[in-house]
Amino acid sequence: MGKYSLLNNVYFLGGFATMGGMLFGFDISSMSGVVGTDRYQDYFNHPSSSLQGGIVASMAAGSFCGALLAGPLGDKISRKRTIMLAATIWIIGSIIQCAAVNVAMLVVGRIINGVAVGLASMIVPVYQSEIAPKNIRGRIVSLQQWAITWGILIQYFIQYGCSFIKSNAAFRIPWGIQIVPGAILLAGISIFPFSPRWLADQGRAEEALEVLANLRANGDKNDPEVQAEFKEIQDAITFDRTLAARSYAELFRTPNSRRVFLGMTLQSWSQLTGMNVAMYYIVFIFQGAGYTGNANLQASSIQYVLNVVMTIPAILFIDRWGRRPVLLIGSLFMALWLFLIGGLMGKFGAPAVLEGNSTTTWAIRDNDSASRAVIACSYLFAVSLSTASNWAFNFALAYAVPPLLESIQYRTYFIFAGFCIAMTIHVFFMFPETKGRTLEEMDQIFNSDVPAFKAWEASKIPTTKPIQYDIEQKAEVY
Numbered sequence: 001m002g003k004y005s006l007l008n009n010v011y012f013l014g015g016f017a018t019m020g021g022m023l024f025g026f027d028i029s030s031m032s033g034v035v036g037t038d039r040y041q042d043y044f045n046h047p048s049s050s051l052q053g054g055i056v057a058s059m060a061a062g063s064f065c066g067a068l069l070a071g072p073l074g075d076k077i078s079r080k081r082t083i084m085l086a087a088t089i090w091i092i093g094s095i096i097q098c099a100a101v102n103v104a105m106l107v108v109g110r111i112i113n114g115v116a117v118g119l120a121s122m123i124v125p126v127y128q129s130e131i132a133p134k135n136i137r138g139r140i141v142s143l144q145q146w147a148i149t150w151g152i153l154i155q156y157f158i159q160y161g162c163s164f165i166k167s168n169a170a171f172r173i174p175w176g177i178q179i180v181p182g183a184i185l186l187a188g189i190s191i192f193p194f195s196p197r198w199l200a201d202q203g204r205a206e207e208a209l210e211v212l213a214n215l216r217a218n219g220d221k222n223d224p225e226v227q228a229e230f231k232e233i234q235d236a237i238t239f240d241r242t243l244a245a246r247s248y249a250e251l252f253r254t255p256n257s258r259r260v261f262l263g264m265t266l267q268s269w270s271q272l273t274g275m276n277v278a279m280y281y282i283v284f285i286f287q288g289a290g291y292t293g294n295a296n297l298q299a300s301s302i303q304y305v306l307n308v309v310m311t312i313p314a315i316l317f318i319d320r321w322g323r324r325p326v327l328l329i330g331s332l333f334m335a336l337w338l339f340l341i342g343g344l345m346g347k348f349g350a351p352a353v354l355e356g357n358s359t360t361t362w363a364i365r366d367n368d369s370a371s372r373a374v375i376a377c378s379y380l381f382a383v384s385l386s387t388a389s390n391w392a393f394n395f396a397l398a399y400a401v402p403p404l405l406e407s408i409q410y411r412t413y414f415i416f417a418g419f420c421i422a423m424t425i426h427v428f429f430m431f432p433e434t435k436g437r438t439l440e441e442m443d444q445i446f447n448s449d450v451p452a453f454k455a456w457e458a459s460k461i462p463t464t465k466p467i468q469y470d471i472e473q474k475a476e477v478y
Contacts (some may be wrong), residue, residue: 014140016146019185020120025151033159062111066118087186090116098176125160274416345410
């Protein structure tokens, strides 16, 4: 039995690793608080809606590449070292952004930051899920989303504070401060344990058992649950090697193709709901509701505060509620708020040229009630559901939304509302419930004949026999 250490505490390890999510949050709002300011607009020559979309989307383009690289890197150099690499790349990208003298340099910095975010957004949840026991796995992994919301909030208020600076430092300081979370992540993660599953996959079984024992039983390698989980990991690795895909194309030809498809579509839906678009361009949305200057920045900040607060219930209760109810209820509420925003904009809005923006858009004038209603619906939409991103859709939407808001105005919100409805239908019929299952038990969930929409029957699918046997033995001992 070893001594207690924070480095054996799953909550501490999983929580600290979410600094990788905070990088994503910092980058999301690194533009939202400055795109409407005079200093930014003047320095970068009032970028058109298409160019501004390209600047914002450049981060997602880098993230798409980073996410594709994260899997092979995570297997080869470990989850831990991949996170360290992401932090290093992030620091480099932040320095370039802070020093940007033109749009091209800014875009290069954002692409490099995007690669870091793509690596971290893929590998951090993998590391978390492999160190966490199944009964709190959902809670630990969801901390990543909470860290994203904190990153968004902190960066936004840094930008708000810097908005009072009457020089280019108003946007350079927030971009430079992004270095801090990357440096903290790089320094801290270096002393963390490797994932026990990665160690076992590398043939380092004794080290894997030692790490698992430290995480689960204060160093007791003979603990029944430790032994049961260790055997599960070894069996799963053997199975994976037998059916492993050797290329991305093979992923769609193996028995795991259904899981690959569901994972990709869920990531796509998380973007098609418009959540991150609202985060990127919330200042423009509130300009459309008639808010300008500091009043706009103050009103926009409330969404980010609510985003942090309303992520807490999901963290605390996702392992009790299950994944499906959160997705279904969240997508329906988002559709409701989006329809309301679009309807209010369509009813009370009119074409207008907004302050600091050279393009014509749609705005509500001289109707305080309608303006406040749009603001309220935007807040409610923001707290309904936040998920990890599919970077390809993130790139496409971040690039396309400014021209859409310019050309079809309020109808843009109806498009995203329709996507939310489609997501609800897809999740209901296709996504099984995974609450309370270990990673190694997912084969039973996906290979069963129980339809996904009969979630209550899926809960009756038996767990692996070795786990049941060992846990029952342990219960008899105690």
